[in-house]
Amino acid sequence: MRLALAVFALLAAAPWLGFGEGHSLTLLARGMILGIAALGLWLLVGGAGLVSLGHAAMLGIGAYAVVVLDDARITDALVVVPVALAAAAIFALLTGAVALRTTGVNFIMITIAFGQMAFFTASSLALYGGDDGYTLYGRNTIGGARWLQDRLVFHYTCLALLIACFLLLRMLLASRFGRVLRAAKESPLRVEAIGFNPYPYRLLAYVVAGMMAALAGVLLANATEFVAPSYLAWQRSGELLFVVILGGLGGPQGAVVGALALVLVEELLSDLTEHWRLIMGPLLVLAVLFLPRGIAGGLAGVLRRG
Amino acid sequence: MQALNGLQYGVLLFLVAAGLTLVFGVMDFINLAHGVQYMLGAYLGVSLAAATGSFWWGLLLALPAALACGLVLEWLVFRHLYRRDHLAQVLATFGVILFLNQLVKAVWGSAPLHMPIPALLDGGIEIMLGLRYPVYRIAILAAGLATAAALWLLIERTRAGALVRAGASNAPMLSALGVDTGRLFMLVFACGAMLAGFAGVMAAPILSVEPGMGDTVLILAFVVIVIGGIGSIRGAFLAALIVGLVETLGRSLLPDLLRLVMTPGPARQAGAALGSMLVYLAMALILAVRPRGLFPARAG
Numbered sequence: 001m002r003l004a005l006a007v008f009a010l011l012a013a014a015p016w017l018g019f020g021e022g023h024s025l026t027l028l029a030r031g032m033i034l035g036i037a038a039l040g041l042w043l044l045v046g047g048a049g050l051v052s053l054g055h056a057a058m059l060g061i062g063a064y065a066v067v068v069l070d071d072a073r074i075t076d077a078l079v080v081v082p083v084a085l086a087a088a089a090i091f092a093l094l095t096g097a098v099a100l101r102t103t104g105v106n107f108i109m110i111t112i113a114f115g116q117m118a119f120f121t122a123s124s125l126a127l128y129g130g131d132d133g134y135t136l137y138g139r140n141t142i143g144g145a146r147w148l149q150d151r152l153v154f155h156y157t158c159l160a161l162l163i164a165c166f167l168l169l170r171m172l173l174a175s176r177f178g179r180v181l182r183a184a185k186e187s188p189l190r191v192e193a194i195g196f197n198p199y200p201y202r203l204l205a206y207v208v209a210g211m212m213a214a215l216a217g218v219l220l221a222n223a224t225e226f227v228a229p230s231y232l233a234w235q236r237s238g239e240l241l242f243v244v245i246l247g248g249l250g251g252p253q254g255a256v257v258g259a260l261a262l263v264l265v266e267e268l269l270s271d272l273t274e275h276w277r278l279i280m281g282p283l284l285v286l287a288v289l290f291l292p293r294g295i296a297g298g299l300a301g302v303l304r305r306g
Numbered sequence: 307m308q309a310l311n312g313l314q315y316g317v318l319l320f321l322v323a324a325g326l327t328l329v330f331g332v333m334d335f336i337n338l339a340h341g342v343q344y345m346l347g348a349y350l351g352v353s354l355a356a357a358t359g360s361f362w363w364g365l366l367l368a369l370p371a372a373l374a375c376g377l378v379l380e381w382l383v384f385r386h387l388y389r390r391d392h393l394a395q396v397l398a399t400f401g402v403i404l405f406l407n408q409l410v411k412a413v414w415g416s417a418p419l420h421m422p423i424p425a426l427l428d429g430g431i432e433i434m435l436g437l438r439y440p441v442y443r444i445a446i447l448a449a450g451l452a453t454a455a456a457l458w459l460l461i462e463r464t465r466a467g468a469l470v471r472a473g474a475s476n477a478p479m480l481s482a483l484g485v486d487t488g489r490l491f492m493l494v495f496a497c498g499a500m501l502a503g504f505a506g507v508m509a510a511p512i513l514s515v516e517p518g519m520g521d522t523v524l525i526l527a528f529v530v531i532v533i534g535g536i537g538s539i540r541g542a543f544l545a546a547l548i549v550g551l552v553e554t555l556g557r558s559l560l561p562d563l564l565r566l567v568m569t570p571g572p573a574r575q576a577g578a579a580l581g582s583m584l585v586y587l588a589m590a591l592i593l594a595v596r597p598r599g600l601f602p603a604r605a606g
Contacts, residue, residue: 051393098590102597105336105392109532110593112525113586124579234525238338238400245397275412281405285383288390288398 003300004166004253007260011159015152025151026223027267028260032158033219035259038243039165040212042255045244047173048205049185050100053108053237054115058210060122060232061088062217067134067227071127077140077148077218084214091118092210096203103188115234122229133228140222148222158219162256165212169252172208181205246287248294257296308558309551314443316550317450321505322523323530323542324457325498331474331537333491335384336392338399341524342406343379343499347372347506348515349410352421361424361511368507369500376499380492388491403521411517418514446508453504454543461539470494474537526553529589535599545600549585557581 010017014028037059044050065084069075095114102110128134139148147153172178184191184198191198221227230236239262247258265283269276291298326340350371355364383402387395423442461467469490472480481487505523513519530549534541561577592600 045393051396053396098594102593105330105536106532106593106597108336108392108396109528110590112528113589113593116525116586117583120579120582124576235521238396241393242397242400245393275408277404277408278412281401281403281408284401284404285398288394288401289386292390292394 001251001253003296004251004256007253007256008159008163008166011162011260012156015155022151025155027263029155029158029219029223031260031263032162033216033223034240034243034263035162035256036158036165036219037213037216038240038247038255038259039162039169039252040209040216041240041244042247042249042252043169043172043205043212044209045241046249046252046254047169047178047185048181048202050103050202050206051108051241052099052111052206052209053234053241054095054111054113054118055209055213055240056232056234056236057115057118058088058092058213059217059220059236059240060118060229061091061210062214063221063227063231064122064125064128064217065214066136066140066218066221067128070136071134075138075140076144077142080140081215081218084218085211088210088214088217089207092207093203096206096210100199100202100206112234112237115232115237119229119232119234122232129228131229133226133230136221136225136227139225140218154223158223161215161219165215166252166256173252177201177204242284246284246291246294248291248296248298250293250297250300254294254296257299258294261295308555310439310443310447312551312554313547314447314450314550315554316547317447317454318505318509319523319526319530319550320454320543320546321450321501321508323527323534323546324454324539325501326527327531327534327537327539327542328470328474328494329498330531332470332477332494333388333473334477335388336395336399337384337498338396338524339379339402339406340498340502340527341520341522342403342410343372343376343520344502344506344509344523345410345515345517345520346375346406347503348421348510348513348519349414349419349506350375350503351507351510352419352515353414355421361422365507369504372503372506373496373500375503376496377492379499380495384495385488385492407517407520416517418516419510421510421515423511442511446512449508453501457539466493526585529585532599533589533592535601538599538601541599541601548588552588553581553585556584560584 011028011032015025037055040058041052041055044052044055062084065087066080069080069083074080095111099107099110099114123131139146139154142148148157173182180191180196180198180201184196184201188198217231220231243258243262244255245258246262247254247256266276266280269279273279287295293301322340322344325343326337329335329337329340347368351364351368354367354371355361358364358367379402383398387398461470469480469485472485473487473490473494477487480490526549530545531542533549534543534545557578558581560581564577564580
């Protein structure tokens, strides 16, 4: 919790700590948006023990909701966000109902399958640019006001939503729902023995995770003002899963830390050399080998000792 | 014609999936980097063929090179991950993907490379009245089937194969019986890498050789091993053929089928999308009905 507070405080102060110009704010916004999507995935992986490799599909649904409505000249966030969330919830409910019949490796595979279906659907939407993607007319308005055009407002909007999702997640995990979920992760057999059926709990977690990702998708579309099917590619899901594991499964702060770390490291390395992935790849391998509890776990250890 | 294309694609998929399913089944290790090993094979084949001026030398040299790459990767990274959970494996091998994809870009550039079809296998033959089919694709089909047969013999009829099967069904027990599973794992892994490399070289003349080419194949190979049942070569073979056929036929026939009920423009789009989706639909269905795949190898 202390770590999360520190990170949020830093993010809030960032515009006055030399991160004021456009480029670095965009970067932080990307990190926070990734963080929101990762928080949802954290609920699945860290909370319920369900490893999904199709989470980018949910993000894509959020982004494409913006696109579809933008094409119909509906650009107000008060409409767009509920539509995006509802669309993702329905998609998650339908796919989750099937996917959750499997566990372990097969769950990974079936989520990839649904992710790929969404990806191919998106690339076949010729009306919305198909493979080439779609450039928005502009950012969404809020109640008719063009607030999101302002970088600072957008920064704090992302931050507020990130904190809201974080708090919601903590609340969920502490509730009866969260306890059943975590118990089912440890031992589904025992949970069933004491009279709970884990299935509806997992399904609800899957839907909530999907909705968070869709929210991130809406924000991402607004941040870049451009949406392409590559948002739904399985590599994107891999990246999200990464963020979560890299950050650490000890608590939801891991997702936030992981997302920011990934975006910042990417940026640092890409300044250094065009072939930054040559360094990123081995870094990830090293992180897995030597940071079994993730960055957040490692940082928390340092904080405690210090 | 399309059916043959599908079979030939299926055979290529099998070569990739065979290694993957063995690594997965025997070692319980998710190797996302298997796809880039296939890509590496293709690149090695192209440049070795260019350097020696002959496809055959390229193929011959690329195989041990792919094997060596596999061994180096195993020694550097994968060996340390066998005891870790699937999440750590997914993460680390994803790192390997990033690294190798970029390495390939740095060394060979990001433009697709082309590999000429060897003269011996160039041209087409008439397989049916008025239907010519490229010899090279038939050669792939034959090579793939031969490899499948050899693998089957190796696994079903030799001592090493018996160990591999035993490992797939219960690795801790095998280890308790005094078999050095570490070495077995290394061998299986190396063979898998070489098979993927072989598939890469074979595919090089007909597909474009480019960074990221392994990623598509990887996902399809995973589909294959999940449908076939993890650790089962027989399952992988049948599933690979099914996936190859479904993928190819779906993409080529569906747009025409849909045209019967829709206008041509949307029919083409919807058909293409549905065609690409068909494999995944099939997998979702099979997993929903038989969560352990068609031919599960693992007991209990």
